[in-house]
Amino acid sequence: MTDTFEIIDLHAKVEDREILKGLNLTIRKGEVHALMGPNGSGKSTLANALMGNPKYSVTQGKILMKGENLLEMEPDERARKGLFLAFQYPCEVPGVRLSNFLRLACNARVGKEIDPMGFYDKLEQKMKYLDVDEQFVRRYLNEGFSGGEKKRNEILQMLMLDPEFAVMDETDSGLDIDALKVVSRGVNELRGPDIGILIITHYERILRYITPDFVHILVDGKIVKSGGADLATHLEEHGYDWITKEAEPVAAKGKQP
Amino acid sequence: MNAPTTEPILGGTYKEGFHDDIKALHKVPKGPSHEVIDYMCDVKGEPDWMRRFRHRSLDLFLKQDLPAWMPGLRDIDYDAITYYASPVEKSARRWEDVPEEIRRTYDKLGIAKEEQKLLGGLGAQIDSEMAYHNIQDSLAKKGIVFLSCDDGMKEYPDIFKEHFAKAIPPEDNKFAALNSAFWSGGSFVYIPKGVKSDIPLSVYFRINAEQFGQFERTLIICEDDSFCHYVEGCSAPVYTTNSLHAAVVEIFVKERARCRYTTIQNWSTDVYNLVTKRAFAYKGAVMEWVDGNLGSKRTVKYPSVYMVGEGAHGEILSLASADKNMWQDAGAKLVFYAPNCTGRINSKSISGHGGRASYRGLVQMNPQAKDCRVQVNCDALILDPQSRTDTYPTMEVDGDLATVEHEASVSNVSEEQIFYLMSRGIKKEDAVSMIVNGFIEPIVKELPMEFAVEINRLINLQMEGSVG
Numbered sequence: 022m023t024d025t026f027e028i029i030d031l032h033a034k035v036e037d038r039e040i041l042k043g044l045n046l047t048i049r050k051g052e053v054h055a056l057m058g059p060n061g062s063g064k065s066t067l068a069n070a071l072m073g074n075p076k077y078s079v080t081q082g083k084i085l086m087k088g089e090n091l092l093e094m095e096p097d098e099r100a101r102k103g104l105f106l107a108f109q110y111p112c113e114v115p116g117v118r119l120s121n122f123l124r125l126a127c128n129a130r131v132g133k134e135i136d137p138m139g140f141y142d143k144l145e146q147k148m149k150y151l152d153v154d155e156q157f158v159r160r161y162l163n164e165g166f167s168g169g170e171k172k173r174n175e176i177l178q179m180l181m182l183d184p185e186f187a188v189m190d191e192t193d194s195g196l197d198i199d200a201l202k203v204v205s206r207g208v209n210e211l212r213g214p215d216i217g218i219l220i221i222t223h224y225e226r227i228l229r230y231i232t233p234d235f236v237h238i239l240v241d242g243k244i245v246k247s248g249g250a251d252l253a254t255h256l257e258e259h260g261y262d263w264i265t266k267e268a269e270p271v272a273a274k275g276k277q278p
Numbered sequence: 279m280n281a282p283t284t285e286p287i288l289g290g291t292y293k294e295g296f297h298d299d300i301k302a303l304h305k306v307p308k309g310p311s312h313e314v315i316d317y318m319c320d321v322k323g324e325p326d327w328m329r330r331f332r333h334r335s336l337d338l339f340l341k342q343d344l345p346a347w348m349p350g351l352r353d354i355d356y357d358a359i360t361y362y363a364s365p366v367e368k369s370a371r372r373w374e375d376v377p378e379e380i381r382r383t384y385d386k387l388g389i390a391k392e393e394q395k396l397l398g399g400l401g402a403q404i405d406s407e408m409a410y411h412n413i414q415d416s417l418a419k420k421g422i423v424f425l426s427c428d429d430g431m432k433e434y435p436d437i438f439k440e441h442f443a444k445a446i447p448p449e450d451n452k453f454a455a456l457n458s459a460f461w462s463g464g465s466f467v468y469i470p471k472g473v474k475s476d477i478p479l480s481v482y483f484r485i486n487a488e489q490f491g492q493f494e495r496t497l498i499i500c501e502d503d504s505f506c507h508y509v510e511g512c513s514a515p516v517y518t519t520n521s522l523h524a525a526v527v528e529i530f531v532k533e534r535a536r537c538r539y540t541t542i543q544n545w546s547t548d549v550y551n552l553v554t555k556r557a558f559a560y561k562g563a564v565m566e567w568v569d570g571n572l573g574s575k576r577t578v579k580y581p582s583v584y585m586v587g588e589g590a591h592g593e594i595l596s597l598a599s600a601d602k603n604m605w606q607d608a609g610a611k612l613v614f615y616a617p618n619c620t621g622r623i624n625s626k627s628i629s630g631h632g633g634r635a636s637y638r639g640l641v642q643m644n645p646q647a648k649d650c651r652v653q654v655n656c657d658a659l660i661l662d663p664q665s666r667t668d669t670y671p672t673m674e675v676d677g678d679l680a681t682v683e684h685e686a687s688v689s690n691v692s693e694e695q696i697f698y699l700m701s702r703g704i705k706k707e708d709a710v711s712m713i714v715n716g717f718i719e720p721i722v723k724e725l726p727m728e729f730a731v732e733i734n735r736l737i738n739l740q741m742e743g744s745v746g
Contacts, residue, residue: 072701075693100703108701112694116716122702125712129703161716178702 023087024050026186026217032081032242033063033070040066042242043082048186048217055220055228055253058239059261064221065109067239068190072096072106086186101129103185107175107192113163119174120144120158123181130182147180150210152203169200176207187211188219193227205230225257238264292573292739295546297486297515298383300365300404308489309357312336315459318362322428322462327439335448335458342452347670350576350605354550359491359522361460362406369401369408369426376402376410383484387513398477399424403494404484406462417475423468424479427495430466437468441499445528445556445584453552453578457493457526464494464525469504469535478507478540478726483523485514485549491522498528500535500563509540509726513573516546520575523549529557529565533587536564542729544736545574547603553579561587561616568724571598571608572736580638582611585619585650596625597721597733600633600665601740609638609670614647614680621652626718630661630740636668643680651681658688659717661710711738 026048033041040063048054058064069077071084073096084091091099114122123144128134144158151173163171172192179187189208193201208231212218220233228236228250236252237244238261246252246264256264304321306314312333319329344351370376376384384402399413401424408426417424423434431438448458465481485492500506514521523545531537537557545551551574557565567581583592594610612621627635637656658667669686691713699709715722715734722730 072697074697095706096697096700097703097705097709100701106701108698112692112698114695114699114713114716116719117712122699122712125704125708126702129705161719182702 024217025085025087027083027085028071029085030082031067031070031079031084033066033077033079035066035077039080040242041070044239044243046237046244048219050185050217051214052235053212053218053220053231053233055222055233055236056239056244057222057225057236057253057256059265060223062239063242064223064239065190068106068109068188068221071188072104073099097129100182101132105179105182105184105187107172107179107187107189109190109192109194111163111171111175113161113166115161115164117162118158119160119162122162123158123178126178127181144181147177150180151177151207153177168195169197172196172200172204176204180207180211184216186217186219188221190221191223192220193222193224201227202230225253228253240265292516292546294387294513294544295516296386297488297517298379300379300383300486302363302365302405302487303367304362304364306360306362308360310336310339310361310456310459314361318460318462324431325435328431331443331448332459335455338448339452339455339459342455344452348578351550351552351578354520354522358489358519360487360489361491361493362462363487363490364405364407364462365486366404366407366409369411369429371412373410373412380404380409383486384482387482387484398422398475399479401426401465401481402484403463403481403492405487405490405492408463411465413479414477417477420473420475421470422473422475423466425466427464427466427497428462430468430497434466434468437499438466438497441497441528441530443528445530445558446526446554451554453524454526454554457495457524457554460491460493461495461526462493464496465498465508467496467498467506467508469500469506471501472503473501474505475507476505478509480509480511483510483512485521485523485545488515488517489519489521491524494525496525496527498537498539499530500532500537502533502535504532504535505537507538507540509729511542511544511729513544514546514549517548519548521549523551523553523574525553527553527555531557531559531563531565533560534562535560536566538566538568539581540568540570540725540729542570542572542732543574543577544572547573547575549574551577551579555579555581557583557592559583559585559587559590559592562589563587564591564593566593566595567610568595568721569597569608570721570725570729570733571596571606572733572740574604574606576604577606577608579607580609580611580640582613583621584613584615585621586615588616588618590616590619592619592621594623594625595721595724596623596637597718598625598627598635599737599740600627600629600635602631602633605634605636607636607638609636611640611642612652613640613642613644614650614652615644616646617648617650619647619650621650623652623654623656624721625656626659626721627657627667628659628661628714628717628737629665629667632662632664634666634668636670638670640672641674641682643675643682645676647680649679652683654682654684656686657717659714660688660690661714
């Protein structure tokens, strides 16, 4: 219980349209899962519903993190309990300096004022992993950042906040190959027995740099197929068409192995 | 009457809302009358030209009507207001010589003696008169003059007369006329040629009396190649009646000189704040207004720069926060009378709890203004549906090759931003406060440190309970 993240029969809708239609998935610490799916299959809805975006409403099912019901918590409480979401489109917050923001977020995560020296040491170390210079954290939060910089910033936050479960919503989209390598390096740095990671992606590309333990395929709001890393390779070669055709009969029970 | 009043008009968050029982040495009958002017002139021992000027100004005030575009001021009862009251005889140069009861007031406001160490000079006005005015020896030795405006008139009569009412004559507007009739206190600053006053001169204005009119007058003269930074703050008790603050500030920035004038206005919501501020910038001069309006019932104030010499630069940073029961009608004016001048207006306003913030601005390019450039940005942030913002920009371009850029935006604190910050463990109210403080950051970072801290504190207080 204490090292699992369970999504049970999750139904969620956006503006009265049901997007998730009974999704089941269990992630244990130490595991990296990849969730792949075509456009409109519900990938981003899942990411937002897990974090508690008020625009998305969960109509049925449960989300349990370490046995606790996340649906009863506001987004900030979910984060303080150890959940992290790397956004697909991180928004800009003008006038808020990234370093200040990171410090406040880290304080919130640990529930006390952390030692500034320790904080800056850690920040410097993580920035090195991500190939960003000191100027980066002096800028305002995502303001005027390129797409690649925004994604690096998400990974930097993830490394700083030490989450127990991390969800990455299409972090690879729009990245060139160098940025993708940097981002992957950050994830591999974090990977280990104390964290469970869910990588949500449209393309197999990122999985060449981060080898997942499990791959799931999401079609029309449900997981229709699960397998190992080779499933992603198969998808890359054959596209999503074969799976959507095959999906109908399997869809009822989308449980992972 | 003795107990500090903390009537929670602002939800009890306005910590300057107390008043102290301070005995007035001089007090005149209510209402704007020629008798009051004569009394003031006698008490102050003023020259005849000033007496005549005051009487003429009162006639102008009584004749002049309010401009049609200036709404929300018709309910001021001028006859209920006291036009001169002073608890002090003259302005002290040593803090110890300030009467104890007034020192207590300033202690409560945190204008402790320590502040002098950070400042080049400190002045403190209570009601009509300056209780304290002093300048550091190092600045005085350079020839910098920092006096109450009344003392400036007496000690430097020629310089005073040459500049007084030359930027803002009493004919300019009704409240300039009112100030010209009853002016008292304020500062007289003179920076000689080539002298740089590298530490700010600071003045704090306090209204303590009830139903009172404070009419301070400030005159700043920066001679060629000089520099001056002048900083003012203000507050008043919370009563159930209204007071009036109608100041006039005139600044002359001579060739290649630079002047920065910073205001943090935090009047209680009893105060009508109707201020005329104007600077003349000569050849190559730079004038900067940093204008923060956080309090008052109603503010009508558009700091202006008249660029009268070639290559002058005028800059106005305006920050207004309109909380419950407030209407901030703030803005800026840039008037170009010479070639190759540049100007910039950057205005940010926040309205919450039903407050209203208006930007009213004028950019005027006269025929002499060849090759001038001006950029205007005004951004408004609205915290809840009860609050309101308006923008009234006026551009009059009559020059050759003038470049005028204007950008305006209105935004709400977005759900998306709040969610993003909350997803990092930050509580909702802290997230909102971060977004708002970030919005005003470009202006706050221009302020001296103590003022920046104070602004953030005040904004956070006003934020409480907004954005459900």
